[in-house]
Amino acid sequence: MKRYSKSFRALWIGEIVSELGSAAGGIINGLLLFELTGSKEWLGVFWLVYFIPSLVLQGVAAPFLNHVSKGKAIQNIQLIRSLAYLFPVIGFVLYKNEGIIFGLIILQCILGLLQPIYASLSFSLLPEICEEKELTEANGLLDGTIRLMSFLAPGLTSFLLLVSPIPFIYVFSCCMFLVSYLSLAGISQVSIERVPVWSKKFWWKEMKEGYHSFFNYPHLLRLTLLSITVQFAVGATTVLSVPFIRESLNGQSWEYAIFAGSFPIGYFIGILLLSKIPKTDQTMYLGLIGGGLSFVCLYFVESIPIAWLCELFGGIMFPLFNARSAAIFQKIAPKDRMAQLSAVRLLFLRVAMPLGIAFASASFLDFSIGQIYIIVGLIIVLPGLFYFLVQLLRNRTNSI
The missing domain is CATH 1.20.1250.20 (MFS general substrate transporter like domains)
Incomplete structure (x- = not known):
């Protein structure tokens, strides 16, 4: 790991903690919604809320992605996702099932809209923070980390469910994305300064x-x-x-x-x-x-x-x-x-x-x-x- 740049290590750590928080939150989201509604139809709507808007946004937002500071953009996305995990918590604080469901829908929509943008920008950032000869192993390391976290998250989430209330898991996911936000601040600002000027086409x-x-x-x-x-x-x-x-x-x-x-x-x-x-x-x-x-x-x-x-x-x-x-x-x-x-x-x-x-x-x-x-x-x-x-x-x- 030492042979990689400081910027790559910052991105890698950010990916580890955010994937752990995302996987834990994703597991509990469907479980909580089903417990509140008892409806498979609601689960279907829940995933459509995540999937359809994200595809639409990704399809139409592609022209703008060349004209943003990649490092700063992915950092801000993690901060927004961190705050989004507080919406279900607000529902719990209000002691209203309707508030929890509404918070889950808002959370799912935000995650669906931001995930493809984050993935596209982080993918395109990699050649700027790694040497060309390192790209294959760097891609493999990031991809493998995500797979490993998706394997570890179910066990961790099960343990958290045993020892803590559900709102704590949302706070945990919130904190993981916040740690990711802080880690991504370590990405070199050199790449951020090389932003193509918007052509106003x-x-x-x-x-x-x-x-x-x-x-x-x-x-x-x-x-x-x-x-x-x-x-x-x-x-x-x-x-x-x-x-x-x-x-x-x-x-x-x-x-x-x-x-x-x-x-x-x-x-x-x-x-x-x-x-x-x-x-x-x-x-x-x-x-x-x-x-x-x-x-x-x-x-x-x-x-x-x-x-x-x-x-x-x-x-x-x-x-x-x-x-x-x-x-x-x-x-x-x-x-x-x-x-x-x-x-x-x-x-x-x-x-x-x-x-x-x-x-x-x-x-x-x-x-x-x-x-x-x-x-x-x-x-x-x-x-x-x-x-x-x-x-x-x-x-x-x-x-x-």
């Missing part, structure tokens, strides 16, 4: 130029499309995981918990592996193929321990693709449009997940769970295999 024209620029980089587009296949599969498996373990394999709740935890554990192992192996395009495509095969293998699985191993294997392989593809994007994308192109990329990735959810939900009518796993796995494996072979032939041609 009509917003629609500027937005079209941004999307047009994205499609003018075939390599970036190809990597984004490959990442979309992964996000589509992840969306589908969020629907499949519980019935796969509980019904198809007749597993217990604790066996599902291990299944759900196997992927983030594997992901963390994959991040460690990433620092030991060559960071080439071939390795990247092998990671994509291996991750896709982990889904395909679930079609043949008849034993829960084997299913755990498949998830663990998938977790180990996917960082090899994710970290390298993100680093290539950050190297190739023009610096003056980095934030905007990052927002476009993230928008495509975020749209892919609900499409995967819709596919898996609708497919229950015609396909078995195992068949859906093999379909989404092949969607990843086949293009990954194609580009791996293309890269292999290209390397051999260059060596002749």
Whole structure:
């Protein structure tokens, strides 16, 4: 960690504490709303409040992201999110269920609107605070940290529920985002001074130029499309995981918990592996193929321990693709449009997940769970295999 810049360490610490606070708050939000309303419909509305406005804002805000100070902007976003976690607490103070529900809706809306903006800006900030040769490992470290926190947060939240009232957890999340805000103050102000001047173009024209620029980089587009296949599969498996373990394999709740935890554990192992192996395009495509095969293998699985191993294997392989593809994007994308192109990329990735959810939900009518796993796995494996072979032939041609 010492070999990274002070700015990166500030960003990394900010990510750790904010992800922990976010994951703890996210777990308790749905639980509290269901306890207050007893309604699955309310839960559906709750997530729509998070998801739909964020997609709309992300789609239209991309032109403006090139013209903000990235470091200062993400710091302010963390402060706003910290304060947003106090809205449910106010409802508790007033002793009114309606106030708590209203506070939860306001919180969810704020988080949904700010998360994609934060993710786009922090992604585009990374090339400014890391050397180019460090980008792959830096992306992997940040991604692995988020996965690890999402694995640790359920246990921590369960412990907090045992020893403290629910409002304390919201105060805890508030404090975590406040710590993140303070940590992000350590990001060097050098990058903040290099803000392109707003050209005062009509917003629609500027937005079209941004999307047009994205499609003018075939390599970036190809990597984004490959990442979309992964996000589509992840969306589908969020629907499949519980019935796969509980019904198809007749597993217990604790066996599902291990299944759900196997992927983030594997992901963390994959991040460690990433620092030991060559960071080439071939390795990247092998990671994509291996991750896709982990889904395909679930079609043949008849034993829960084997299913755990498949998830663990998938977790180990996917960082090899994710970290390298993100680093290539950050190297190739023009610096003056980095934030905007990052927002476009993230928008495509975020749209892919609900499409995967819709596919898996609708497919229950015609396909078995195992068949859906093999379909989404092949969607990843086949293009990954194609580009791996293309890269292999290209390397051999260059060596002749």
